Amino acid sequence: MKISESIILGLIQGLTEFLPVSSSGHLVLFQNLFGIEEATQAFSILLHMATLIAVFVYYWRDIWALIRRPFQRTTALLIAGTIPTVIIALLFNDTFDAIFGKGKFIGFNFIFTAATLEVTPGGICPYLTRSLSARCRAWQYCLLCPAPA
Numbered sequence: 001m002k003i004s005e006s007i008i009l010g011l012i013q014g015l016t017e018f019l020p021v022s023s024s025g026h027l028v029l030f031q032n033l034f035g036i037e038e039a040t041q042a043f044s045i046l047l048h049m050a051t052l053i054a055v056f057v058y059y060w061r062d063i064w065a066l067i068r069r070p071f072q073r074t075t076a077l078l079i080a081g082t083i084p085t086v087i088i089a090l091l092f093n094d095t096f097d098a099i100f101g102k103g104k105f106i107g108f109n110f111i112f113t114a115a116t117l118e119v120t121p122g123g124i125c126p127y128l129t130r131s132l133s134a135r136c137r138a139w140q141y142c143l144l145c146p147a148p149a
Helices: 003-016 023-033 041-058 060-068 073-100 106-119 130-144
Strands: none
Touching: 003 023, 003 041, 023 041, 023 106, 041 060, 060 073
């Protein structure tokens, strides 16, 4: 992978991670659109580690409060919300990678995400206003058109 391609994918990851859209889906989409060879797993992990660092930097006060007082409702909710995801990821990782890794269903996934955002503004993401929801939907609809089959 060229440095310019890495920079493009890094920008896409950074711009989409904190929006109510799929950053991984957009990475796959843009790799297919621009003919970028599939990024290595190490590169994908690096992009997500950078995102994790950004989250830690932004939420350091909240994280520090959880570390200082680990036995509170928020900690229990974080653990309860993480366990099902970990179990599903461990059990079905290869299946998900085979089905979704090449972008065959990316258009359907974007439509599903947009529909979910349409019917639950503020439900999935409390900070999601109707205006932001509409803009995200519009971009998702635009990005659907060139989605590879």
